Amino acid sequence: MTKFEVTILGSSSATPAYHRFPSSQIVNYNQKYFMIDCGEGTQFQLLKYGFGYNKVDHIFISHLHGDHYLGLVGLISSMHLNGRGKELVLVGPPALKEIIDIQLFHSQTTLRFPIKFIPTQTDQPEIVYRNTEIEIETIILDHRIPCTGFFFKEIKRPRKIVKEMLEIYNITPDEIPALKEGHDYVIEDGTVVPNYVLTTDSPVPRSYAYCSDTLMITSFIEQIKGVDLLYHETTFLEDMLERARDTHHTTAKQAGEIATMAEAKKLIIGHFSARYRDLLSHLEECKTTFKNVELAKEGITFSIEN
Numbered sequence: 001m002t003k004f005e006v007t008i009l010g011s012s013s014a015t016p017a018y019h020r021f022p023s024s025q026i027v028n029y030n031q032k033y034f035m036i037d038c039g040e041g042t043q044f045q046l047l048k049y050g051f052g053y054n055k056v057d058h059i060f061i062s063h064l065h066g067d068h069y070l071g072l073v074g075l076i077s078s079m080h081l082n083g084r085g086k087e088l089v090l091v092g093p094p095a096l097k098e099i100i101d102i103q104l105f106h107s108q109t110t111l112r113f114p115i116k117f118i119p120t121q122t123d124q125p126e127i128v129y130r131n132t133e134i135e136i137e138t139i140i141l142d143h144r145i146p147c148t149g150f151f152f153k154e155i156k157r158p159r160k161i162v163k164e165m166l167e168i169y170n171i172t173p174d175e176i177p178a179l180k181e182g183h184d185y186v187i188e189d190g191t192v193v194p195n196y197v198l199t200t201d202s203p204v205p206r207s208y209a210y211c212s213d214t215l216m217i218t219s220f221i222e223q224i225k226g227v228d229l230l231y232h233e234t235t236f237l238e239d240m241l242e243r244a245r246d247t248h249h250t251t252a253k254q255a256g257e258i259a260t261m262a263e264a265k266k267l268i269i270g271h272f273s274a275r276y277r278d279l280l281s282h283l284e285e286c287k288t289t290f291k292n293v294e295l296a297k298e299g300i301t302f303s304i305e306n
């Protein structure tokens with residue numbers, strides 16, 4: 001099965017606390033490494049967990065609160081000093097480009113590699129990356145400043161040809177694309193050979209959704225319905241619901257409710273407030289509304305399987 005996994009580099013909100021780093025994670029899809037958010041210290045975490053500077057070619061920034069991007073200029077600088085030549089694609093709010101440009105300008109740095117910048121918006125979801133295997137779409141979140149999540153979706157592969165059948169029915173290579181699309185085969189005498197005799201279905205596409213930071217909202221539920229793995233922020237516990245609402249964050253109980261509504265197969269909770277040393281209460285509270293949940297923890301990798 002094609003590798004599809006998520007490694008947590010940072011699980012803390014606002015400030016580092018109790019060995020927890022600000023938000024960042026790596027999605028590895030078939031040895032392509034996508035970074036989501038890049039809080040301060042992310043480059044240390046990249047090295048610590050064996051990713052190096054140059055594996056990552058795409059970085060997605062959810063929003064411009066410091067705990068989600070203040071590691072970015074440091075990382076870009078280290079990529080530059082380590083001789084990176086290949087393009088870096090940066091996806092994030094429009095002002096992010098200005099922030100990077102001004103820092104490079106005042107340090108009189110001309111990067112050795114090009115940055116391709118793709119601005120996000122919060123009017124409606126849009127596809128910000130696509131290759132033949134996977135596409136990444138924004139998720140519109142509700143935070144104090146414009147914020148998007150990111151939805152990684154495998155693209156459904158064509159059906160697989162059963163080779164022995166090609167000989168049995170004398171099927172020529174130019175017929176194969178239609179069979180892969182699911183069409184039946186018609187023999188010269190008019191007999192129809194159903195497609196399922198000639199092909200097998202490809203695996204069900206897998207998906208991963210990253211939702212941080214946000215008020216508890218349901219507007220993206222339909223978009224991510226049936227998601228295999230959902231990362232949802234749980235900055236607070238339910239006894240701080242008022243504070244969660246005021247700061248546009250979510251409680252552990254609410255994150256479980258979202259996962260239930262979205263029919264997620266598994267939930268990871270993260271973005272923990274620095275006020276909490278122990279996170280067991282988050283886990284227990286979340287389990288009252290969604291059972292299959294785990295805590296995000298630095299260095300842990302979650303594999304997404306069918």
Ligand SMILES: [Zn+2]
Binds near residue numbers: 213
């Ligand atoms: Zn924030």
